[in-house]
Amino acid sequence: MKIALDSDLNGVLLKKNILSFLENKTDIEVCDLKYLSEFPEQDYPDIAVNMAMKIKEKYYDRGILICGTGLGMAICANKIPGIYAGACHDVYSAERLVKSNNAQILTFGAFVIGIESAKKIVEAWLLSNFEGGKSLPKVTRLKEIEKEIYKN
Helix, strand or coil, X not given: CEEEEEECHHHHHHHHHHHHHHHCCCCCEEEECCHHHHCCCCCHHHHHHHHHHHHHCCCXXXXXXXXXXXXXXXXXXXXXXCCCEEECCCHHHHHHHHXXXXXXXXXXXXXXXXXXXXXXXXXHHHHCCCCCHHHHHHHHHHHHHHHHHHCC
């Protein structure tokens, strides 16, 4: 599995810790997109869209975005058709983000979660796969709505 990781200035420390945590896993390839290194004047909207587009274009399977609350990153990433993101600050929500919603992007708020909790959430998220079942018609309908709105 290929995982992308990025943050705005508020999430730099948490991103470094999550990056170290992920680099110790043998079953994934992790890449820090470092958007701010190339575009230091930008903020979370451009960082989130950059990652969402890379996932949409299949450069990465999933991504983790970190800002102050995780909310702004999720809102921006969700603007890209076919990309589903959610802010999760507990293990159950992170599991359901993938298992029920087939989301590719997990977002965190560095101001609202600690490093060890974030690691547990990332672990649960990585181990989760879309289950289909009762959730399949809902995700299918979500995709239909996108097509209606975006005409793609």
